[in-house]
Amino acid sequence: MNLVTRDEILDYITYEEQRESIRKEVLAIKKPRRIHLGSNLTFLFENHDTIKYQIQEMMRIERIVRESDIQYELETYNQILGEHGDIGCTLLIEFNDKEERDEKLRSLMGLPEKIYLVLVNGVKVYPEYDQKQVGEDRLSSVQYLKFPTRGHRPVAIGVEHEAITLEVPLTSAQQIALQEDVSETIYEALEETIQ
Numbered sequence: 001m002n003l004v005t006r007d008e009i010l011d012y013i014t015y016e017e018q019r020e021s022i023r024k025e026v027l028a029i030k031k032p033r034r035i036h037l038g039s040n041l042t043f044l045f046e047n048h049d050t051i052k053y054q055i056q057e058m059m060r061i062e063r064i065v066r067e068s069d070i071q072y073e074l075e076t077y078n079q080i081l082g083e084h085g086d087i088g089c090t091l092l093i094e095f096n097d098k099e100e101r102d103e104k105l106r107s108l109m110g111l112p113e114k115i116y117l118v119l120v121n122g123v124k125v126y127p128e129y130d131q132k133q134v135g136e137d138r139l140s141s142v143q144y145l146k147f148p149t150r151g152h153r154p155v156a157i158g159v160e161h162e163a164i165t166l167e168v169p170l171t172s173a174q175q176i177a178l179q180e181d182v183s184e185t186i187y188e189a190l191e192e193t194i195q
């Protein structure tokens with residue numbers, strides 16, 4: 001995936017001035033990359049533009065100006081994108097009631113390794129995930145996943161967990177958006193091979 005570089009990042013004052021138009025563009029990019037699996041799992045598939053937006057928002061909220069802090073944000077958020085042939089996403093496990101959320105996050109232990117994408121060639125791929133988001137007895141409600149698609153377009157997303165088993169097909173708009181991201185990673189890998 002095309003990582004966000006330091007020279008693309010605006011200082012938070014300049015960003016604030018341009019924020020409304022940037023936000024509108026990014027929301028349009030995010031729309032087909034937001035995928036719901038049931039009523040409690042939302043996958044936010046990320047690309048270069050969405051990650052750049054997240055970095056800019058963090059800098060704006062935290063008023064980050066120190067170069068080392070900016071570099072830290074770049075490194076942290078770029079990790080979500082993964083390597084060539086990966087598609088990265090943020091999984092939000094959503095329960096409104098705090099008590100229900102705590103109970104469900106305990107019952108969903110092992111969830112990240114049970115999630116999969118079905119690729120256009122029929123193969124199921126399972127994600128790598130951030131082990132720090134999994135406690136000894138409960139999950140974090142935010143998980144960072146990377147699916148090794150190897151350049152193949154996802155056509156469905158599912159989960160096979162004892163607490164939830166469900167698969168949903170991706171809409172054509174979702175497939176097109178994710179294909180663009182997969183194609184971008186493959187194109188970059190070819191460019192590196194040629195050089």
